[in-house]
Amino acid sequence: MSVASPHRRALLRAALGGIVLGGGTSLLAGCAAPLGQQARGTPAEAIATEGSAVLHNGLGGRGAAVGFGTRHALTCAHVLEGGATGARLRRADGAEAEAVLVGRSARMDLAVLCVPRGFLAAAPRASDLPREGEAVWAAGAPGFGPAIAQGRVEAPDAEMPGFGRGFTARMPALMGYSGGPVVDASGQLMGLTAALPSPGAAGALAFLTGADLDGLARRDRQVFVLGIRRAEAEAQRLLGRTAA
Numbered sequence: 001m002s003v004a005s006p007h008r009r010a011l012l013r014a015a016l017g018g019i020v021l022g023g024g025t026s027l028l029a030g031c032a033a034p035l036g037q038q039a040r041g042t043p044a045e046a047i048a049t050e051g052s053a054v055l056h057n058g059l060g061g062r063g064a065a066v067g068f069g070t071r072h073a074l075t076c077a078h079v080l081e082g083g084a085t086g087a088r089l090r091r092a093d094g095a096e097a098e099a100v101l102v103g104r105s106a107r108m109d110l111a112v113l114c115v116p117r118g119f120l121a122a123a124p125r126a127s128d129l130p131r132e133g134e135a136v137w138a139a140g141a142p143g144f145g146p147a148i149a150q151g152r153v154e155a156p157d158a159e160m161p162g163f164g165r166g167f168t169a170r171m172p173a174l175m176g177y178s179g180g181p182v183v184d185a186s187g188q189l190m191g192l193t194a195a196l197p198s199p200g201a202a203g204a205l206a207f208l209t210g211a212d213l214d215g216l217a218r219r220d221r222q223v224f225v226l227g228i229r230r231a232e233a234e235a236q237r238l239l240g241r242t243a244a
Contacts, residue, residue: 035139035147036092043187044137044148051123051189052181053089054141055079056096064140064180065089065099065113066189067120074235075179076194076226077104077111089115103238108164108226109194112235123181125228126188130156130167135185138169138193138223140177149173151223158224164234166191166227170220182225191225198222 039048051067055075063079065087073089080087086100097119103112130136134153141147151171159165167190169182177193184190 034092035141038146038148039092039139042137042148042150043185044139044181044183046187047123047181047183047189048139048148049092050121052139053091053097053120054176055087055179056090062141063176063178065120066179066181066192067115067122068112068232068235069122071114071117072102072235072239073099073113073115073120074192074231075111075113076109076192078109079179080104080111087113089113089119091120095119103235105234105238108230108234109162110164110192110226110231110234110238112238123183123189124187125232126184126186126190130190132156136169136171136182136190136225138171138173138177138180138182138225140174140180140193146172146174147176149177154222160195160197160224163194163224164226165230166194166225168197169223169225171223172221173223177223189228191228192231193223194226195224196221197224 035054036049039045047066052064053073055063055065063075065073065075068074080101084101086098088096089099090096097116099113099115101111102114105111130153132153136151136153138149139147149171151169153167154170155168158168173193180193181189182191182193
């Protein structure tokens with residue numbers, strides 16, 4: 001069903017009562033296989049191992065970020081705690097680096113980080129718009145559960161107030177996927193995993209147990225993905241405004 005319909009638009013506008021897919025560190029983090037190992041043989045392999053990194057807070061992954069140019073990374077703003085001015089990033093190979101916040105959008109759920117040159121490779125961007133039913137793969141922070149999720153585009157054009165515009169997909173994305181990449185069958189970046197438009201009790205379960213039990217049990221979770229074209233355009237605007 002196209003998100004352009006009044007019913008679908010209303011659904012996403014009501015989603016402000018929903019939850020984001022980052023911020024809760026699993027008490028059981030580390031039980032899953034490393035991200036690079038999980039991504040092996042999937043279209044997400046290249047970006048998971050070279051073009052993205054997990055944001056760490058000392059206890060585990062809070063979300064992820066993707067490479068943008070040679071010295072920047074994009075993530076969802078809500079992944080950064082409170083008034084955080086940066087974050088520690090960890091690649092799939094274990095290499096770590098400090099990232100500094102250089103821009104936070106007031107238009108969408110987007111933050112731009114400055115990283116050491118070459119720390120993350122910029123992934124090729126999808127040139128075509130999402131198609132209904134198209135297969136997609138998402139990568140997130142390893143924890144109690146898979147760090148790679150496969151699904152399909154549900155609504156190719158969706159807007160979620162406070163988060164931006166992109167598309168929705170049905171996939172088993174977990175807490176810790178926020179800011180991480182969503183790619184197509186060719187491994188091209190389509191957007192950043194952002195939020196659950198209709199979370200139900202997922203947030204309460206995750207808070208109480210330390211694990212995203214709702215996500216582990218479901219295979220058709222509705223996930224909002226911030227479109228990469230709009231995210232990159234906003235990042236360029238932020239960098240132009242904040243550059244010294």
